Amino acid sequence: MAKVQEGYEAVLARRGRRTDSAFTVWRARAFYAVLAYLTGQAQDPEVGNFGVYHRRLIDIVLQLRESTRYFPTMVRWAGFRQTSLPVAHGHSGRATSYSLSRRLQLALDIILTYSDKPLRLTVYFGLVLAFIAFGLGLVMLIRALRGQIVVLGYASLIVSLCFFCGVIITVLG
Numbered sequence: 001m002a003k004v005q006e007g008y009e010a011v012l013a014r015r016g017r018r019t020d021s022a023f024t025v026w027r028a029r030a031f032y033a034v035l036a037y038l039t040g041q042a043q044d045p046e047v048g049n050f051g052v053y054h055r056r057l058i059d060i061v062l063q064l065r066e067s068t069r070y071f072p073t074m075v076r077w078a079g080f081r082q083t084s085l086p087v088a089h090g091h092s093g094r095a096t097s098y099s100l101s102r103r104l105q106l107a108l109d110i111i112l113t114y115s116d117k118p119l120r121l122t123v124y125f126g127l128v129l130a131f132i133a134f135g136l137g138l139v140m141l142i143r144a145l146r147g148q149i150v151v152l153g154y155a156s157l158i159v160s161l162c163f164f165c166g167v168i169i170t171v172l173g
Contacts, residue, residue, distance in 0.1 A: 130166030
């Protein structure tokens with residue numbers, strides 16, 4: 001509450017030494033590293049949803065019409081002054097209700113909702129694939145002119161398939 005009185009509208013709880021398994025900690029850090037890369041915003045795997053929030057901040061978060069509601073990012077988007085404080089991390093002793101597939105689905109939803117970088121990466125992948133196919137097409141043309149291709153039509157079919165797949169992926173991105 002002292003931080004709230006200093007003017008912070010959000011005081012987030014930062015987990016101290018985590019009591020989760022090493023795999024759980026690693027998985028969280030990996031997810032937040034990928035999310036930070038894709039969103040271009042620093043993500044802290046030690047900060048959870050727990051904290052003290054000003055009512056104005058909560059009202060703004062409630063007004064956001066996101067289909068995938070990821071609270072830490074929504075709090076950051078609200079633009080209020082925030083800080084974090086270390087708290088002891090306790091373990092409830094019960095297993096999580098989130099299965100691996102449910103966690104992966106949630107991670108994918110968060111990444112696709114809060115970042116356009118996957119689309120940009122798709123466009124780049126499609127362009128790279130099309131340029132590689134174009135280069136292979138030139139190589140195959142040179143080999144055909146030299147008489148080094150034994151089975152006619154096979155190489156051109158594969159190259160054109162790769163080229164048009166690259167173009168389609170680029171357009172979809």
